[in-house]
Amino acid sequence: MKHLKKLLVAGLMFAGITSQAQDSNNPWAISFGANGVDTKVSSVGNDSPKWIQLGNARENWNFIPSVSYLNLSRYVGDGFSFGLTGSVNKIDKMAYRVPGTGSTDVVVNPGDLSYYAADATIKYSFMEMIGTKWFDPSLNLGGGYTFFGDASAGTVNGGLGLTFWFSEQVGLQLQSTYKHSFDDNRVGNIDVPSHMQHFAGLTFKFGGKDTDGDGIYDKDDACPEVAGLPEFKGCPDTDKDGIQDSEDACPEEVGTKELNGCPDTDGDGIINSEDACPEDKGTKMMNGCPDADGDGVADKDDKCPTVAGAKDNAGCPWPDTDGDGVADKDDKCPTVAGTVANNGCPEVSDDTMKKLNDYGKTILFNSGKASFQKQTIPVLQAMTAILKEYPTAKFSLEGHTDNSGSDALNQKLSEERAAAVKSFLIENGIDASRLSSKGFGESMPVDSNKTAKGKANNRRVEVKLVK
Structure with a gap:
């Protein structure tokens, strides 16, 4: 015992x-x-x-x-x-x-x-x-x-x-x-x-268990499988920026609390991973890139970074050769100043049309023919010069006669004379697509056919603006 x-x-x-x-x-x-x-x-x-x-x-x-x-x-x-x-x-x-x-x-x-x-x-x-x-x-x-x-x-x-x-x-x-x-x-x-x-x-x-060996026992460790820090209850802060990895959007890069732990090298408020220009301070609109001239094209993509330009021209302004405010690419008359409303081309004024028709009244044809008298050539050249000032304007040339001769003859003669003027203008540099011609014979007199003067007034070529 x-x-x-x-x-x-x-x-x-x-x-x-x-x-x-x-x-x-x-x-x-x-x-x-x-x-x-x-x-x-x-x-x-x-x-x-x-x-x-x-x-x-x-x-x-x-x-x-x-x-x-x-x-x-x-x-x-x-x-x-x-x-x-x-x-x-x-x-x-x-x-x-x-x-x-x-x-x-x-x-x-x-x-x-x-x-x-x-x-x-x-x-x-x-x-x-x-x-x-x-x-x-x-x-x-x-x-x-x-x-x-x-x-x-x-x-x-x-x-x-x-x-x-x-x-x-x-x-x-x-x-x-x-x-x-x-x-x-x-x-x-x-x-x-x-x-x-x-x-x-x-x-x-x-008896205490510390699976991850970080000195914080599992019962108190919010991240028992991963070594961490006491201030984060055992959770890690890989980049040591003071934000634990579970709350850090960029756990391997030092960042700020305001940006959820992500870095912003240039301090523009846009994290590096979302910043197209992380080294240069920019704007959110430009994805973090600067735009010195404010034209909506980031400086890195802007071939003219100090001059406001167009996005579709790499940030450079489109050329405007004639200075009329319409870029050459949109200007149908890039070398002639015009108006925005007329796509950069000059608009034909009433005065211009009056001048053309005054010239048209003085065109002299050989009697009964569609050929020009020599003294008419300067008139036709003056008309050509005016039409060149409006390179996109289209015109209709209308021939008229007096009542001498038959209606059929006069109709044919008016058509031929209007066509003769058209041919002269084309031969002297006016695009054919801008011109058309037709004749009205004796059907549209502007004066009496009973006098020589009246008949002379009725024999004419009128110029009409085609709109």
Whole structure:
């Protein structure tokens, strides 16, 4: 039975739990080290324990030079943790009160008694309360079962601890626990006296999961699969522009918050990826490119960037040779000033038409024929010059006669004379497509045929503007 108890204690040592200053990130902690047992605390009366007998520790403490305790604990929240402690020792120093002296103690060897203990503990850490990350005082309460040689008894425990954390997960643990036994006697192998047990060792926190290795535990990591930064709850900021990748429209290029993390090299408010001219400040209308002359053609595409021009002429103004305000490409008379309404060509005025018809009245034909008299040639040349001033205007030449001769003869003669004028004009540079001719014979007199003067007036060639 005794050996069964010892095996039980040994099992508790390796599967036991003790409270440490672990937290919700690393809820588990394991520690190991050496322990010392001091029985002097009860030799002067169990009612007034003396916590640490440092002055004569070598005389009173029981100690074995090896790892003699193992602890494992679980954090339960709000600074509290729970666990069990398993420890071993050898009792070769046991303090006794000398009968009749009241307070005089002697230390004897009770027979190198084996010591085993298993203790359950609830511990409260003050580290969070005092606001440090390395200095960790604590208070613990609990109970356990202790073997002194063949003797065994339950104890009620209470103690203080102090841990110095070298890092988030590794620390040096110091702890002293008073174990109150309800055995009143102090006979080795028969009784378990009240005693102090002191611990010193290393403690390690563990159990926290950090999949991406960024130092932020998965439970607090918004991006547990990708290494990130604390300020973004574990999410990455690849370009280090202060905007986490999940909210960064350009995660690999340094940008601004105003542009959702995208860069705008020229500062025109248009991100580089949408800016046709990322190095030159431009406008949204020009897709980020400048337009110095404001003609709607970006400077990079404008062959005349300082002069407003036409989009369909690469940003350059169309030429206007005659300066009439109608570009040559649209000007049907590019070398003659005209009007916009007449497609850049000059409009034939009433005065011009009067002048042409005045000339037409003075055209002299040989009698009864469609041939010109010599003195008429200058008149025809003058008419030609006028028609050249209106290169797109079209005209109708209408021949008329007096009533001398038959109607049929006069009709034929009027047609031939009008055609003769047309031929002269064409031969002297007027486009044939601009001219037409017809005769009216004697049917449209403008004067009386009873006088020589009237007949002369009726023999004429009229010029009409074709619109």
